[in-house]
Amino acid sequence: xxxxxxxxxxxxxxxxxxxxxxxxxxxxxxxxxxxxxxxxxxxxxxxxxxxxxxxxxxxxxxxxxxxxxxxxxxxxxxxxxxxxxxxxxxxxxxxxxxxxxxxxxxxxxxxxxxxxxxxxxxxxxxxxxxxxxxxxxxxxxxxxxxxxxxxxxxxxxxxxxxxxxxxxxxxxxxxxxxxxxxxxxxxxxxxxxxxxxxxxxxxxxxxxxxxxxxxxxxxxxxxxxxxxxxxxxxxxxxxxxxxxxxxxxxxxxxxxxxxxxxxxxxxxxxxxxxxxxxxxxxxxxxxxxxxxxxxxxxxxxxxxxxxxxxxxxxxxxxxxxxxxxxxxxxxxxxxxxxxxxxxxxxxxxxxxxxxxxxxxxxxxxxxxxxxxxxxxxxxxxxxxxx
Numbered sequence: 501x502x503x504x505x506x507x508x509x510x511x512x513x514x515x516x517x518x519x520x521x522x523x524x525x526x527x528x529x530x531x532x533x534x535x536x537x538x539x540x541x542x543x544x545x546x547x548x549x550x551x552x553x554x555x556x557x558x559x560x561x562x563x564x565x566x567x568x569x570x571x572x573x574x575x576x577x578x579x580x581x582x583x584x585x586x587x588x589x590x591x592x593x594x595x596x597x598x599x600x601x602x603x604x605x606x607x608x609x610x611x612x613x614x615x616x617x618x619x620x621x622x623x624x625x626x627x628x629x630x631x632x633x634x635x636x637x638x639x640x641x642x643x644x645x646x647x648x649x650x651x652x653x654x655x656x657x658x659x660x661x662x663x664x665x666x667x668x669x670x671x672x673x674x675x676x677x678x679x680x681x682x683x684x685x686x687x688x689x690x691x692x693x694x695x696x697x698x699x700x701x702x703x704x705x706x707x708x709x710x711x712x713x714x715x716x717x718x719x720x721x722x723x724x725x726x727x728x729x730x731x732x733x734x735x736x737x738x739x740x741x742x743x744x745x746x747x748x749x750x751x752x753x754x755x756x757x758x759x760x761x762x763x764x765x766x767x768x769x770x771x772x773x774x775x776x777x778x779x780x781x782x783x784x785x786x787x788x789x790x791x792x793x794x795x796x797x798x799x800x801x802x803x804x805x806x807x808x809x810x811x812x813x814x815x816x817x818x819x820x821x822x823x824x825x826x827x828x829x830x831x832x833x834x835x836x837x838x839x840x841x842x843x844x845x846x847x848x849x850x851x852x853x854x855x856x857x858x859x860x861x862x863x864x865x866x867x868x869x870x871x872x873x874x875x876x877x878x879x880x881x882x883x884x885x886x
Contacts, residue, residue, distance in 0.1 A: 505531040505871065506588035509612070511577075511597040512538045515552050518761055519619070519676070519793075520593065524550045526679045530870035535583035537601075539573060553580050555600075566596050574603040581608050589877050591650075593617045595625075595639060602645045613647035613877040617674070621660045626785040636664055643669050648877045652676050655789035655812040672876050676793045677865040678800060684762035687860065688802045691852050694773045694845045699838065700728045702772035702803070704759070705794050707743065708736035709787075711780040715834060717746070720753040722835055726842050729753040732768055739781070761797075769801035773848055774823070774841075777805040777813050778830070791816055800863035804851035806834070820862065821854030 508527050512520035515538040524534045528550060536552040555573035558565070577584070577600070584590070584604065590612050592601035598616045605614055625635050643649065649669045651657050657671045678684055694700075703716055720729045729752065735743045747753045759768055769775070775798040779787045788811050795805050795816060804823035807813040814825040824847070826833040841848060 505874065507533040507535065507583060507586050508874070509584050509587040509590045509601075510534055510536045510538070510550075511590065511592040511601040512536055513594050513597050514538065514558070515540045515548055515554070516542065521549065522679055522682075522761075523591075523593070523617070525682070526865060526867070527870050529679065529681050530867040530874075532870065532874070535587070537573070537577045537580075537584075537604075539569065551583075553577065553583075570596055570600045570603065573600045574607065577604045578607050584608060584610055584612070587612045589613055589615060589874055591615045591617055594619065595622070595635075595642070598642050598646070599638070602642055605645070614645055615648045615650055615873070615877050616643065616646045617650040618656060618661075619652050619676075621656055621786045621789065623782045623785055625660070626782075640665055640668070648672055648873075650674050650873065653789055653791040653812050659785075659789050670876070672873055674869065674873065675791055675796070675865070677796045677861075677863055678762060678765075680864050680866050682762040684797075684800070685766040687800055687856065688770070689856070691849050691856075692770075692773070692802065694841075694848055697842055698726055698728075699774065699842060699845075700730060700772045701774045701776060701806075701838075702730045702732070702768065702798075703776040704731075704768060704797075705733045705792060706736065707731060707733050708739050709779050709781045710739050712776060712778055713740060713743075713746070715778070715830060716776065717750060717753065718831060719834060719838060720750050723838060723842070724752055727752060727838065730768075730772060731755040732757065732759050734758060736781075761793075765797050766801060769798050769803045772803055773845075775803045775805045777807040777817070777823075778811075778826075779813070780808075788812065795822065796863045799855050799858070800860075802852045802855045804848060804855065806837070820858060821851065822858075823851050 510524055514520060515536060527534045534550040536550055537555060538552055539555040539558040541558055555576050558569050590601055592598040625632055643665055650672045652675055654673055661669055716729045743755050775794055777792055777795050781787055791812055798805055799822055805817050806824050807817055808830055809825045809827050817823045818825055824837055
């Protein structure tokens with residue numbers, strides 16, 4: 501691909517990660533060339549739709565090895581300086597890749613603006629423990645070297661960056677929307693009436709929340725002949741080591757394995773009447789603040805979402821009329837809601853109407869956003885403040 505806008509050097513945490521690929525593709529769709537400086541997890545990545553300089557293998561949750569990986573990755577990247585010296589912007593996804601990118605930028609004396617893309621606030625950064633304070637001290641030093649901070653939820657900025665680093669950064673919001681031009685198909689134009697006395701509920705994506713699994717199991721057991729629970733995606737083995745075994749005795753609950761995004765999205769969201777969008781993986785912090793992919797994917801295909809009250813996901817649902825927000829105790833309020841919807845599914849149709857009335861860019865990121873991000877990163881601090 502020949503760039504019409506410039507070149508972006510992208511330090512991503514895993515070249516095989518679907519979200520990393522989606523961000524790189526969004527940059528390409530906006531007219532940029534992309535060169536990834538990325539490690540891989542498991543077997544080396546194949547069929548990557550952008551140029552990648554491989555930084556070696558890393559492992560999930562191998563925090564003790566991260567420091568060595570940062571130094572090794574910086575060494576490899578510095579030995580391949582050509583794209584970096586031509587880059588108009590350097591994007592680093594997550595804190596360890598920001599540390600690596602900052603090290604490389606200093607070592608090579610690069611002038612390109614450095615952008616910190618923060619998709620989650622890790623629990624190790626929250627609270628007042630000594631490790632959390634030490635990590636925030638590191639984050640503060642790295643922020644001082646950044647020209648822009650990108651978050652996927654506005655609450656990451658207000659609850660974390662604004663709290664700990666006021667006046668020390670500039671912020672840009674890039675939500676976890678679908679990417680314009682991907683093969684996810686058209687939006688539905690007609691309402692889908694649920695089968696009488698029967699509902700299908702989907703929990704898709706990163707299946708990492710133990711409480712959500714227990715909620716879905718309890719719901720399936722409470723309505724054994726009236727609802728189906730369909731799980732698809734990537735179980736976090738540290739939390740749910742044997743998903744198939746856990747649901748084996750629940751006939752109206754099934755795990756359909758991984759799926760391809762965006763190719764499979766229409767099929768999986770069109771199958772369900774409701775999408776579970778709750779998360780307590782990092783209770784009290786990241787889980788309260790995040791905006792997951794599933795609300796945008798499901799919303800595009802008119803599948804209403806369910807989420808706990810008090811969360812940013814719940815705020816998004818309320819603001820867009822996109823489903824129902826549940827109060828604690830969720831176990832009770834969820835069962836009460838499902839029982840009511842089985843008797844009268846009219847609210848589901850109203851939520852579908854609300855979703856279909858929303859503009860497409862509620863769910864799909866336009867190519868112009870990456871150009872806006874590029875321009876914001878390259879705007880001098882003095883001009884940005886004026």
